Amino acid sequence: MIKKYLFYLFRWQLSTPILAVVLWALRGYNDWIVTVIANLLGGLIFFWIDRIIFKVEYRNPLWEIKDNIVCVNCGKTCKGYRLVKTTNYDRLNDHSPEFRCEECSEEKMKQLNRRGVVL
Ligand SMILES: [Zn+2]
Numbered sequence: 001m002i003k004k005y006l007f008y009l010f011r012w013q014l015s016t017p018i019l020a021v022v023l024w025a026l027r028g029y030n031d032w033i034v035t036v037i038a039n040l041l042g043g044l045i046f047f048w049i050d051r052i053i054f055k056v057e058y059r060n061p062l063w064e065i066k067d068n069i070v071c072v073n074c075g076k077t078c079k080g081y082r083l084v085k086t087t088n089y090d091r092l093n094d095h096s097p098e099f100r101c102e103e104c105s106e107e108k109m110k111q112l113n114r115r116g117v118v119l
Contacts, residue, residue, distance in 0.1 A: 008053055015042045061086045061119055073104035074083055081105040089117045 022038035063084040069080030080099030084091050089112065091097065100108055113119060 004053065008050075011049055011053065015046060018042050021065070059087075061089075064097065064099075066067065069099040071101040071104050072098040073100055073107075077099045078102075083109070083112070083119075087118045 001041075016060075019035075022041060023034055025036040027036065032034060046110050061083055064082045064084050066080050066082075067108055078101050081102060082091070082097050082099045083089065089093045089113060109119060
C-alpha cells in the first residue's frame with residue numbers, strides 16, 4: 001500500500017508542469033477560469049493513469065453463493081456457487097449469472113483452469 005501511495009504522490013507531481021504551462025499560457029485571463037482549464041486538462045490525462053494505479057487486484061477468487069438455486073448443469077435444486085472474479089476472469093456485470101451445485105461447480109473450475117483462468 002505504501003508503494004502505491006508513494007507512486008500516487010509522484011504521479012500527483014506530474015500534474016505540476018501541466019498546471020504551470022496552462023497558467024503561463026493563459027496569463028492575463030481570470031485566475032479561476034485558467035485554473036479550471038488546467039484542472040480539466042489534467043483530469044483528461046490523469047484519469048487514465050489513476051485508473052491503473054487504483055486498479056483492484058483480486059488475489060483470491062470472488063464467489064457468489066446462493067441458496068435454493070437450480071444448477072445450470074444438472075438441474076438439482078440446492079446451494080449454488082458462481083465464480084465472479086479472478087485476476088483474469090470477470091463476471092461482475094453478468095446479466096444472466098449461472099449458478100452450479102458444488103459438484104458441477106468443481107467440474108466447471110477444472111474447465112476454466114484448463115482454459116488458463118487463474119484461480
Ligand atoms: Zn449440478
